[in-house]
Amino acid sequence: MDMSLYPHAVAMSADEFMSWSSAMINEMLSAGTKRTVDKLTGPVWAWAMRNSMHPLHFGLACCAIEMAAASDTRYDAERVGMIYRSSPRQTDILLINGWISKKLRPDIRRLYEQIPAPKWVVAMGECAISGGPWYDSYNIVQGLDQIVPVDVYIPGCPIKPDAMIDGFMLLQKKIDAYFRRGVFMTD
Amino acid sequence: MSEDANIIEKPSRDDIVSLVKAEFGGKVEFIESTKKNIKAINEGRRLFMKADREVLHDLAKYLHDKLNFEQASSVAGVDWVDHMQVVYHLTNYCTSMVVEITVDIPNDDLHIASVSDIWEGANWHERETYELFGIVFDGHPKLERLLTPKSYEFFPFRKSYKLRGQE
Amino acid sequence: MAYESITNFIVNRGYEDLIAMSPYEVYNLPYDIAVKIWESLGGLIAWLINLIFPNNGVSQWLISDPVTNGFAIILMVIVIFAVSFVFCLLMLWEERKVLGRMMDRRGTMVGLKGFLQCLGDGLKTFMKENVVPKAIDKKIYWWGLSLVIGTSVLLACMVPLSNRWFIVDYQAGLLIIFALFALAPFLILCAGWAQNNKYSLIGGLRAAELMISYEIPMLILLAGTVLMAGSFNINDIVAYQEEHIWFVIPQIIGFFTCIVCAVAESERVPFDLSEAEAELVEGWQTEYAGMKWGLIMLGDYFRGYVACALVVFMYLGGWSLPVIGGEDWYLQYFPEIVFLLKVALVFFIFVLARAALPRVRTDQILNVGWKALMPLSVINLAIVILLKVTGVM
Amino acid sequence: MAEEKMNSDKMWVTMGPQHPFSHGLWTLRVEVDGEIITDAEPEVGYLHRGWEKECENRTYNKIIPMADRLCYSASMTWSHLFCKVAEEALDIEVPERAQYLRVVADEICRIQSHLMWLAAVGTDVGNLTIFLWALREREFMLDLNVRLCGQRLTTNYPRIGGVRNDMPYYFERDCMRAIERFEKSLWDIIRLTDDSSIFVGRMKGIGYITRKDVANYGITGPAMRGCGVDYDIRRDDPYDAYGEMEFEVPVLKEGDAYSRYMVRIEEMFQSCEIIRQAMKKLESIPKNAPYRLKVPKCIPEGTHMARIEDPRGEGLMYLVSDGTESPYRLKVRSPVFVNVSASKHMVQGVRIADIPAIMAMIDMCLGETDR
Structure with missing residues (x-):
């Protein structure tokens, strides 16, 4: 289990702790064919998932303009296999790139649930991380992790397109760690 | 000139002042701006009025029909703790003149005639002022919450409502 | 022993x-x-x-x-199946790279210069959770999906690559391919209805609408080719084109009409109304998640492959090359490779259309279909008859 | 009412907050009879953060970067508008060099905002190449932003009483190069859109608004100039250095989506003209001329109002100051807020496939709509 991504075990979200602990148990208990199968096929699934990340076409605010700029000619996000799909059924990354108002909470939660299982959430920009410049607003949710478990935070206001692609590089490392512990683990 | 003679396509500044004074007399008073080197005011493209609540709807109708003020740019609410205020900005495309009408409303009876039947553009501005200040616009076709979620009961922009950072 | x-x-x-x-x-x-x-x-x-x-x-x-x-x-x-499957992955790779180059960007660089991107997409969709909405019409949801993919794959395998690379040398060659091709819009309509989703319903209805506009001109064009070649069997058509002349030259009008109809048939961008990204989210594929959507995308590319193969059979002389004659010509070069290269060339024209043209509205495609494609295909048929009667061809 | 609703074959389709055509977060509930739209009901408020209430909790200088995030794709015009309102309250005249720098920054922001709109039109109509080519041109304009103001998108460049910094080294040469390159390559995109009959066919004849309705619904900006209203705040109600600029305001009479599209394309060319004139005049001003005035922290009492020509329409700010460090009340009039309210009228009787084309012509920017 690559601990470098979890330098401080305290800050793990409940979901991450669950998957980390079940991975530990799987390491110890599993043996024989299941273990070797996981060991062999893990990197293949990881390579496939890493190189075809489809984020949801869902722009909220200023970082959405930079998300669009990330897929243009200079910072081509499609080089790493990222296409923006518009239906949540066919995506695996929920990308939140703006401030989240109280009116939007049920919609984001429903979108998160509609995305099929191995899914990740990327909080892009200060507003999604912690409410950003609208710290004292009555209508803004102060941070995305109050609604959905977040995997990668990309700081900046608004973030540069290359910072976004760098954030997705970090997410690729996390996808690797997720698959190295055995794909068909029900956590 | 448009078909019936009494619509003045390009009313000059003192035309408007004289006509409105003749029409509404004491109820509408004109405020002279004290600023010296603002280009728009020096070239006479701004006009500031203070009107009473009763006469507002007729004044708006008069400006719209007779003096060709085609667009209601904005309807703003202001909360002066002891009383409320609604500020209208009307624009005339031909002379690009902007008229600012401020109307005082007592705190206990927050009602004012809606101008959305004259200008369709003011419709959403009035809904927004209603949901943020609580000023009721009589005769508005659909006075509901627009920006804030339906479950909000309070009026956020009033001075009485404190933000998270304030006291 | x-x-x-x-x-x-x-x-x-x-x-x-x-x-x-x-x-x-x-x-x-x-x-x-x-x-x-x-x-x-x-x-x-x-x-x-x-x-x-x-x-x-x-x-x-x-x-x-x-x-x-x-x-x-x-x-x-x-x-x-393996050959047509690998060629479909090649076409997917060709589309992503050519589209990228036309948009002045690099396209996918996953795997060797982007080819393994299709493999990555496929594997990823296989691993996704099988999300099935609760309030759907179960039978039609599953049958519609599997039949759409089934007919597409069946079509791709029925296409003969040369006169020695076929499953069955059936006498009614092009007719069977057309019959199976015309099935897809019905299944899309059923799948669209079954998903209990407003966008997919509208997408399904549009697929049916679209079919009305391109099906009849396509059949008249088919009549033109068959009349000139004298038989439905694909080997005879290609042999005829090899002896005489490729049908592109005499039926130049038919060639361009056929390309427009083929694009409409395989539902690619200028006419991809049933999967219109901007208006209907994902059209009829909205509720298909994970592996189901991966297979639908594969089915789309199989239908694109067959549409290009049709154009190549009918007009570009199948697997024959005008230059190399002689009886045992197939020993000098592989006719299958020639045929696949021609299909890739026609697919390049499809990708060119996708990069350059915006999406058409439903009433516009009906107008184009009935007012432009239909007369053109009839003129093309008239030319063929004229050539046949005067004994030129 | 219930049974009438039951057996009517109309269907309410929600083109919800997450929809490829919405370019931001707003919902358009549409009553559809087959494909023809009979009724529509826009719903906004998904990005509402009480911007005006938060301004009362900030000092004047802190509001400038907040004003950038009102309409994030045309941020320079909004912070410029806020500085103008504050300068009107202080009754000061901005030094000449600052006026021209503001005009240059405004026009660069207008070009990149129109290019972002053109990219959005590309995805709505289904042609991804327009999206990428428009963004490719926009990158060069953002580079100019980075050189002049320091940040790509939300530039935070104007200050109350002037601008943040003078032109950087060689900026004038880079600006001229970028403008020439832009004017040549904009013709490539025009060849993709105007010469393709499908694009013109999709745009013409939908989203009709008569000359009277435009003023009545309060639609301003290029959408208004596409319907025959010859009015541009930069020319008719000039502010800063726009008085000295000669440029021609494009006005078309047809009033459908295509004429609004043509107006914006023509405006991009006019912006290049304005930048050239402003750059020529900036050369004549001595290099060490002041570009910023010393301004007190507290603004005197009174009510003040300022207007500006935002790429999307008429932006207006009404400031009530009470002599303290932060404003008593700051009202922002956003052009898209009013244009969206007219969407119900624009969408009657068209097909579902036309909604993205019509809504693209309003050039949605939901940050300023919901404030």
Whole structure:
């Protein structure tokens, strides 16, 4: 289990702790064919998932303009296999790139649930991380992790397109760690 | 000139002042701006009025029909703790003149005639002022919450409502 | 029984010995490949068993003629599917890279210069959770989906790559392909209805609308080709084009109309109304998640491959090359490769259309279909009849 | 009412907050009879953060970067508008060099905002190449932003009483190069859109608004100039250095989506003209001329109002100051807020496939709509 991504075990979200602990148990208990199968096929699934990340076409605010700029000619996000799909059924990354108002909470939660299982959430920009410049607003949710478990935070206001692609590089490392512990683990 | 003679396509500044004074007399008073080197005011493209609540709807109708003020740019609410205020900005495309009408409303009876039947553009501005200040616009076709979620009961922009950072 | 080397245990027979059992009178390349595969595979198993129990019945049975023939047929179909599947992945790669280059960006760089991107997409969609919405019409939801993919794959395997690379040399060649092609819009309509989602319903209805506009001009164009070539059988059409002239020259109008209809048939961008990204989120594929959507995308590319193959058969002379004549021409070069290259060229035109043209509205495609494509195809038919009657062709 | 609703074959389709055509977060509930739209009901408020209430909790200088995030794709015009309102309250005249720098920054922001709109039109109509080519041109304009103001998108460049910094080294040469390159390559995109009959066919004849309705619904900006209203705040109600600029305001009479599209394309060319004139005049001003005035922290009492020509329409700010460090009340009039309210009228009787084309012509920017 690559601990470098979890330098401080305290800050793990409940979901991450669950998957980390079940991975530990799987390491110890599993043996024989299941273990070797996981060991062999893990990197293949990881390579496939890493190189075809489809984020949801869902722009909220200023970082959405930079998300669009990330897929243009200079910072081509499609080089790493990222296409923006518009239906949540066919995506695996929920990308939140703006401030989240109280009116939007049920919609984001429903979108998160509609995305099929191995899914990740990327909080892009200060507003999604912690409410950003609208710290004292009555209508803004102060941070995305109050609604959905977040995997990668990309700081900046608004973030540069290359910072976004760098954030997705970090997410690729996390996808690797997720698959190295055995794909068909029900956590 | 448009078909019936009494619509003045390009009313000059003192035309408007004289006509409105003749029409509404004491109820509408004109405020002279004290600023010296603002280009728009020096070239006479701004006009500031203070009107009473009763006469507002007729004044708006008069400006719209007779003096060709085609667009209601904005309807703003202001909360002066002891009383409320609604500020209208009307624009005339031909002379690009902007008229600012401020109307005082007592705190206990927050009602004012809606101008959305004259200008369709003011419709959403009035809904927004209603949901943020609580000023009721009589005769508005659909006075509901627009920006804030339906479950909000309070009026956020009033001075009485404190933000998270304030006291 | 003394030790016997594997080769002389497997009776390496020439092709003629098998002629009696093989279902083909004509020499069929994939069947030949399949027979060789089975001889090595089955022969290996038989040899192993023979090592343990020398001279037993099973190993003799394994390499006897009927068994070889049976397994060869199964292996042949797998070989044919594998070739069309790999070529579809190549077309997907071609589309992503060419589209990228036209948009002045690099396209996918995953795997070797982007080719493994299709593999990555496929594997990823296989691993996704199978999300099925609760309030759907279960039977039609699943049957609609599987039939759409089924017909697409069936079509792709029925396309002969050359006169020695086919499953069945059926006499009604193009007609069967057209019949199966016309099935897809109905299944999309049913799948769209079954998903209990407003966007997919509208997408399904649009697929049916779209079909009305391009189906009849396409059939009249087919009539033109068949009339000129004299038979439905694809081998005869290609042979005719090889002797005389490619049908592109005399039926130039038909060629361009056919390209427009083929684009509409395979539902690609200028006419991709049923999966209109901007208005209907994902059109009829909205509720299909994970592997289902991956297979639908594959089905789309199979239908694109078959649409291009149709254009190549009808107008660009199938697998013949105008230059190299002679009787045993297929020994100098591979006609299959020539055919696939031509299909890739026509697909390039499709990708060019996708990069340059915006999406059409439903009423516009109906107008184009009835007011432009239909007259053009009738004119094309008139020219063919004229040439036929005056005996020029 | 219930049974009438039951057996009517109309269907309410929600083109919800997450929809490829919405370019931001707003919902358009549409009553559809087959494909023809009979009724529509826009719903906004998904990005509402009480911007005006938060301004009362900030000092004047802190509001400038907040004003950038009102309409994030045309941020320079909004912070410029806020500085103008504050300068009107202080009754000061901005030094000449600052006026021209503001005009240059405004026009660069207008070009990149129109290019972002053109990219959005590309995805709505289904042609991804327009999206990428428009963004490719926009990158060069953002590079100019980075050189002049320091940040790509939300530039935070104007200050109350002037601008943040003078032109950087060689900026004038880079600006001229970028403008020439832009004017040549904009013709490539025009060849993709105007010469393709499908694009013109999709745009013409939908989203009709008569000359009277435009003023009545309060639609301003290029959408208004596409319907025959010859009015541009930069020319008719000039502010800063726009008085000295000669440029021609494009006005078309047809009033459908295509004429609004043509107006914006023409405006991009006019912006290049303005930048050239402003750059020529900046050369004549001595290099060490002041570009910023010393301004007190507290703004005197009174009510003040300022207007500006935002790429999307008429932006207006009404400031009530009470002599302290932060404003008493700051009202922002956003052009898209009013244009969206008219979407119900624009969408009657068209097909679903036309909604993205019509809504693209309003050039949605939901940050300023919901404030």
